[in-house]
Amino acid sequence: MSTTEQPNELVSDLNDVIAEMAARLVEVPGVRAVALGGSRARGTHTPESDWDLGLYYRGEVDTAALAALAEEFAGKPVEVNGPGSWGSWVNGGAWLFVDGVQVDWLLRDLDRVERVWADCREGRIEVGTQAGHPLGFWSPAYPGEVALCRVLADPSGELTALRTATEEYPRALRRALADAAWEADFLVDMARKSAKRGDALHVSLCLSRAYGVLAQSLHAHHGTWCLNEKGALPAAAALPDTPRDFADRVASTLRALDAAALDDASRLVAEVRAVLKEA
Template identity: 40%
Template sequence: MSRPGSLSQTPNPALGPGEVPDDSAFLDRLADRLAGLPGVEAVSLGGSRAQGTNRPDSDWDLSIYYRGTFDPQDLRDVGWPGEVAEVGAWGGGVFNGGAWVHVEGRPVDIHYRDLNSVEHELAEARQGRFRTERLMFHLAGIPSYIVVGELAINQVLRGDLPQPSYPEALRENAPKVWWSLAELTFGYAADGHAAQGRLAQCAATLTVAMSYAAHAVLSARGEWTTNEKTLLSRAGLSGLDDILTDFTPANLPDACEAARALADSARSAG
């Protein structure tokens, strides 16, 4: 989960005047410090930096994997400025907490990952099973297999972690679940909001429905999703932006039909 806002920048104590940051050396120092926390068995790099799509100002997203218990106070005691949440503070599900801190002047997001939970979700995904959980900033919520996708996509920096391929059973079942959610939500946007001219609620409901549809398209392809930032564009559904551009109370029913047609087109193409 990305930080809701940036902390004020702090100077990098590892650099002298005019020196350019060394990303590799920084990451080594950061991984070593996190791996040394009590109970931590592995550390991985995620987000845009793991996939090579980062900007120079992108955050550093890391996950720490522990078995059974982890005490956030050990992370606070490192002394990095920022916020360190308790385990379970971010919903209490698979995405069970973390920290937003600055390390050597750089913004770093740290996610807690319970290995017992992760291994359970991996086994569930291999059987085609998952559930959705609410998580702040995620319109469609998150699938419980998000932590499995992290194993597949992230770069392991310390320790040993499995790197699973996309399970065929999940690829078969997940689209059915997501399309069912999408269809029901498209229907409610039209019948529950568009018919009454509720502009904001209709737009919001259509966006949620399209997010479900995007999850359906990507799971049918066997593509992992670890956040919603590029969800619609990856699924070929960013045309929703154009539909919502001329959104007015008078054309809500037509907009709902157009949004549903866009989703149906992506479904057929997939």
């Protein structure tokens, strides 16, 4: 299926360079589809926002061909990092500047994305260590990226079919992520012990992860995708039934890191868990 044959994909607002780039990328051996992600896909971008392109591949991807294409668009050599170069979840890619605008190429193994989607439908999740993701890379981000993307080029229709499938948030995943909120309680208890020893680093890490877990759980409760930590707190605070002043209370406890802050953190966790039990 070509880009022009996708009636549900809005591509009219993409500039010609990005459209041409997507069409050329799917000609690279291994690349099966290209999708626009990030704020530009969701319509929340500003004129200064980067362009995030997901390069979905199967098997081996020809990084030399990608580098040659990147140099053609950027007008100078561009380093392309192959699968595994950036970690186990964010596979690799490249950063380009085209006409003064940053364009990020992010490699995604389509076989793995499909396996993760199958796990998510059964309520199985993973959280992996990944550079750039201080609270870990949560596996549901893979199908979430697909669900929220705009498919730009997909000759075989594989990514388009997967995007259609991910439009329905799996109930098993919703339940699994809501249940995961137990860890937030545990983390606050750990932070309370470390606060008595003056261990500010451990306290802050525990609370940060606790709130990251709650953000994931709240999004899942409403069947909405939470892709990473950036913007997760205000987005969770804006969801229906989220405790009042959620974002402000989180920020307050992260600034204080004292006994009173931990008491409020404990109350906040309890309030969120009460919401989640209503599912």
